Amino acid sequence: MGKAVKKFDIVFSNPNGAFYAGQPVTGTVIVEVEETIKIRGVKLKFIGEAYVNFSDGKLKKSHTESIKYFEQVDLIFGSSKANIIGFWLW
Numbered sequence: 001m002g003k004a005v006k007k008f009d010i011v012f013s014n015p016n017g018a019f020y021a022g023q024p025v026t027g028t029v030i031v032e033v034e035e036t037i038k039i040r041g042v043k044l045k046f047i048g049e050a051y052v053n054f055s056d057g058k059l060k061k062s063h064t065e066s067i068k069y070f071e072q073v074d075l076i077f078g079s080s081k082a083n084i085i086g087f088w089l090w
Helices: none
Strands: 005-012 027-056 061-089
Touching: none
Parallel strands: none
Antiparallel strands: 005 027, 027 061
């Protein structure tokens, strides 16, 4: 981020940030800029994945698996040219 961006946060409504099948992902994107900047947009990238790692105590063998369920990019703000300044919530 450049010096003009004072704050950029994503705050989930669910404080632990974990969501389950069928549960809506909700939250707020907070952007605060100190001077006018030109942007093309603000995108959010969602990745749904699972990861597990465990050891078999008897055989002293480690098991690891990861699966990516989905990846999606959504434009939450944007146009071909936009000038923004101030405090923004999406």
